[in-house]
Amino acid sequence: MLDKLNEIEKAALESLASINDQSALDAWRVANVGRSSPLMQVFAGFGKLSKEERPVVGAAANRVKVALESALEERAQAVKNAALAKSLEEEKLDVTLPGREVKIGRLHPSTQQLRRVLAILAEMGFQVYTSREVETDDINFQMLNFPPDHPARDMQDTFFIEAGDRGDNPILMRTHTSPGQIRAMREAVATNPNDPPPIRIALPGMCFRYEQITARSEIQFNQVEGLAVGKGITFADLKGTLTDFVRRMFGQDARVRFRASYFPFTEPSAEMDVECFVCGGKGCQVCKNSGWLEILGCGMVHPNVLQNGGYDPKIYSGFAWGMGPERQLMLRNKITDIRYFWGNDVRFLEQF
Amino acid sequence: MKLPISWLKDFIDLNGLSIEDIARKLTLAGLEVDEILYAGLPMPTYGTGEKHEFKTNGIAWDREKIVVAEIREVKAHPNADKLTLLNLFDGQQEQVVLTGAPNIFHLKGAGKLEKPIKVAYAKEGSTLYDGHADGQVLITLKRAKIRGVDSYSMVCSEKELGITDESDGIIILDDDAPVGMPLADYIGDAVLDISILPNMARNANVIGIARELAALTGRELKQPNLEIKTSGDSVENSVTIEITNSELNPRFVAGLIRNVEIKPSPYQIQRRLKLAGVRAINNIVDATNYAMIELGEPLHAFDYDILKERAGEKKIKIITRAASEGEELVTLDGTKRKLTAINVLVCDEKGSLSLAGVMGGSESEVYDASKEVLDAIGVETKPGEMPQGKITSRGKSTVNVLLEGAAWNFINIRRTAKQHNLPSEASFRFSRGVHPALAETGVKRGLQYMAAWANGQIAPGLVDTYPLKPKDSVVDVTSQDVKRLLGIDLSLEEISALLTRLEFKCEITDNKLQVTAPNHRMDIDEGVVGLADVLEEVARSYGFDKIPTTTMADALPPQVGNPVHEWEEHLRDLLVAIGLQEVVTYRMTSPERESRVVTHAEYVRIANPIAPERSVLRQSLLASVLEVVEKNAKAESVAMFEVGSIFEPVKNDLPNEPRRLAIVMTGARIASAWDVKDSPKFDFYDMKGRIELLLAGLRFTDIVYAEAASTYTLHPGKSAEIKVNGQVVGVFGELHPLAKEKYAFGDAPVIVAEFDLEKLRGLNPSYGIKPVSEFPPMYEDIAIILDESVAASAVEALIRQTGGKTVTDVRLFDVYRDEKIGAGKKSLAYSLTYQAEKTLTDADAAAIRNKIVKRLENTVGAKLRS
């Protein structure tokens, strides 16, 4: 009987060793440890054994049963592992295939740049002031110290609007956001005519110049101006404030310089150059090898402009500066054609 | 303005300053140097891509190889008709040089010259520009045989040396040119090209720049010596001046020079003029131009004898006046010009002579009989070409010259130059204002040069009529003013020193500085404006770079924000979040372009459009965005928006500029990929979904969609009006097929939306967040069959109303039609969410469902679909 058990065990283990899938395992289980398997027949035939044989055969049968069951479990685990390995192998992706495109929305690059500028200005206490795009000559020019026939008008070729004969005060497309200076000052004065409040505003918006549309010139462009008016504001404050601003915009290490310049609505006037952020001042195509980029125009608000805004220039002073978000983007991104901005080609817009 | 450095050196010592130092100082002081053009002087060398502060161009002349030489003998070339052989001496040895220069050709075969001709000589190995190439091409002289004669060097033209682009003849130097001297030492130069800002017009001359440089470097300005040697009868005995309107002509000065010999100016003078961008014509015309470039006063030379002839026996009487409307004058370019009352004329008793400050008249101009046919600007007419200017010969060169220096009203000059399209060196200066004091110095300088270059005798005295002397501006400046506006501490002595360098007269009296503007400046006002004018000069002279950087100490203004701007920025963020690309388009368009989607009777019109297609301001933002989408129509899908103003005309007044939002979508709903094909196209409901999100993002809850009024813009069956809080704020839908046909769109429908932001912004949003329940929700689907005519929105409203607050969500998930249901019927399937402040049972849900179904049966005749 013991020999028989050994034979059962040997045959079962042998057949188990060659099994590689779940259904064969199930069949093996039925055949070898199932109710009608030879091993179970041994257990079933227990009654027929002598009293002496029973413990010996029982122990041996139990050992074989445990051995077969644990062998089955081990084999089952191996079969499962093999199956998993196979399916993992089969499910392998080509990781170099492109990912699925996600359609998202974006702001126009000019809006993005305007926001960058306005966010810094907001932190510096300059609040956004917006005003109309079509203006009268007196607010766009005369009150900003450009009298009719002034040579400075050559600097800003103008689109005029058909509006009958209005003499020296035609209607026009604003050539800069500076008319907002006059409007903002007058509004502030209206709140307290005897002691007008200080002003710190940022004036963003579209401006228009009579130009041919080429890679270098456009009929419309955004501008952001800053204006500070108050008591005791100095040219040194202008330098300090703009240096702070430019360092926030272009990096804390940015070196700047101020060159004397001319704008009718400021005096003294200056151009502020920042050390080229593309080459670090070493000279490159963007800065035309000069190492400097012309980034903004600025100056102390002209007494006539303060006066026209309702602020007494003997008591108040202030400064203003202006810059172009599109120009900043062009310099930063080495864009050589300004027409991209209003061309709105998705292949351009999607890059921002 | 183009300024040769050699000329600048006449007025200031530049020792120890490099050309770049000079350019930098001027640039920082507001005289921006755009380019430095080298014509002989050593150039700084840069590696490729290496920083060089200024744009640089031109050529340096090798001191060893390019020298002054003299031609001693001119022979014919043995084998070439068009070439001559020159024997020249370069200071060390004789050389044989070949040339085909036309201005030496007439001496061909002349043999030994009585008086040697001084030339610019380039030896073997010299690097210069190729005189025969287009543009500037550098070449190095190499030995070669030309028709049997050895050639290894050359006599140079201006083009070859980079002075002008003139290659037609060789340079003939002045007789006193020192043979053997390196040419760079003799006439080597560099030219600064300076941008002159409108407030710097006073510096558009050599002495102006020298004065600035003197102030910036603390060096001395060498004032020109204006002494004049005179002889003969005084000019006052032969000429009188009558100014009819002193506002137009504040001053008129005239001087007389007799017995001039008209010929070319000395080469040194011609060269400087050419480098300064002015043509050399003859010594008299050159003297007027040279004095103008030098001092800033434009001059005009009349042929005195012509005036005398016109005056008959009488004294010459110069009269200045405004032109009469329609009056005519032939200017010296040969053009007959019709004048208007803004033009100012210089006349005599017989009639008009010249267009004051802009251009002389043809009849009385200085005449050079040796040049048979010349146009106004001295260009010789080539055979077969029509002469551009006057063609009549006066027969006799000018002998006596009356020289005019005057002051004119800058507005009249400006308008006249524009009206007749005559920009010139003179009108450039006069139209920016020239101080009348310069009229006298200018005339004196001009006469000096005429005497020196044309051997004339200057008549004693000047005729000077000066009816409108400008007031000398006087400004009081204190140290407090400087501190208050510039933020620097300067004593009165320090301020005075800074201003004196710029020739302001300064006087210190009890704690203030009294400053008087110099008599070459028109830009200094008085009072509070004058103070700003003077402080600008203090700051420039002190140096902007030396002014400290400080932080504003003044109080911050009240913080009011900009709610309109902030709301729009929020709107933009929402639009981006729902997958739309922002665009920014032109404000200028044309009615034709907009008419593809909308027509307007009136527009805000541009009086001076750059092109017909940009002749009005837009009145439809949708039209603008549609154009952009059309341009991008090749993309698989486009979804764009713009937020901006449109312009509504108001008669003879500023237009209204209301804000609008336009959205356009077309193309694939989902991006295609290697395993995603045939994505469905954007349709009405894609747009509606986005609008729902947008309005929810703006916190609006009372929203109704209704059929839109019929227009030709939108598909009548696929468009809706959007009502928020009971007000129509926009429309959306599919572009009308007939409108779509007018664009180059693809097959996919084009879905558009337009909002009136003025209206939308004015509406009250509702705020508040519903609590999220801790009890589990129950979900249930019901499908009903009902008549086609019943709107889905009505069904949903009934479900919500009947279900009460337990029904927290109603989602339509299927719309279905077929024969089984029957014609004119549809099936709507809803997914309902029940939620209460307890755990709902199946019985609870059944009760609600039954109530809803019964209500739908009774109200809209719906049947529950089994």
Ligand SMILES: [Zn+2]
């Ligand atoms: Zn650079």
